[in-house]
Amino acid sequence: MSIVLIVVGLIIQFKVIDRVMIKSMLKSYKQQLCTVSVDSESYAIADFEDQIVYMDTYKNFFTEESFMEFYGNRIGSLYVDFVKANPKISLQFKEIKFDKFVYDSEKDRFIINYTLQIQASDGKVYTESNQSIIIKENGQRKIDHEKIFNYGSMFNN
Numbered sequence: 181m182s183i184v185l186i187v188v189g190l191i192i193q194f195k196v197i198d199r200v201m202i203k204s205m206l207k208s209y210k211q212q213l214c215t216v217s218v219d220s221e222s223y224a225i226a227d228f229e230d231q232i233v234y235m236d237t238y239k240n241f242f243t244e245e246s247f248m249e250f251y252g253n254r255i256g257s258l259y260v261d262f263v264k265a266n267p268k269i270s271l272q273f274k275e276i277k278f279d280k281f282v283y284d285s286e287k288d289r290f291i292i293n294y295t296l297q298i299q300a301s302d303g304k305v306y307t308e309s310n311q312s313i314i315i316k317e318n319g320q321r322k323i324d325h326e327k328i329f330n331y332g333s334m335f336n337n
Contacts (some may be wrong), residue, residue, distance in 0.1 A: 184194070198283075198290065198321060199281060199290070201321060202290055202292065202314050202321055203278060205241060205321065206276065206292065206294065206312060206323075207257045207276050208241075209238065209241040209323070210273055210276055210296055211273040212237070212238075213256065213259060213273075214259050214271055214272075214273040214296065214298045215239070215271060215272050216259045216260050216262075216270060217263065217270030217271070217301075218261045218263060218267050218270065233253050235250075235256050236314045238250060238256055240322075241259065241322065242322055242323045242324075242325055243315065243317045243322045243323065243324045244317070244323055245324075246322070246323055246325060246326065248323050249326075250326070253328070255328075259271055259275070259298075268301075268302075269300050269301050269302050270300070270301040271298050271299070271300055271301075272299045272300075272301075273296070273298060273299075274292055274296075274297040274298060274299040274305065275296070275297040276295070276296055276297075277294060277295050277297075278292060278293075278294045279293045279294055279295060280292065280293035280294075287315075288315065288316060289313055289314060289315045289324065290313070290314040290321070291311065291312075291314075292311065292312050292314065293309070293311045294309075294310055294311075294312070295307055295309050296308040296310065296312070308328065309328070309329035309330050309332060310326065310327065310328050310329065311325075311326070311327040311329065312325070312326050312327075313325040313326075
């Protein structure tokens, strides 16, 4: 009986550690992605090789397949493109709020719904709704699927 309790306790502890690591990973990823100004490295991408190097900085956040979607669907350049179209405005990651954090034990994955706030230098605050599915790949938790329910009004202009 005590061995069962110890095992259950360890499993719960690992899931708590996973949650903390996943929250930190998502915050780091979105902070890097959503902070763009005309003098930032991401804005200064001049050619295809520079773009590949920039996009590679996001590889560690994604499974291999999901990274190809991130790259192919140009999610990584949305915020840079916004600043390029509006060069007097810069974007700054402001906050991430986790709305739903569920562990699916059958598939060993986490399903996380969260909202982002992105502060523009013109004073506007854009709110974005997202969902990420996190799985384990090569012993690390990574984004396997990312769905953006809305990009905030910055892309509706």
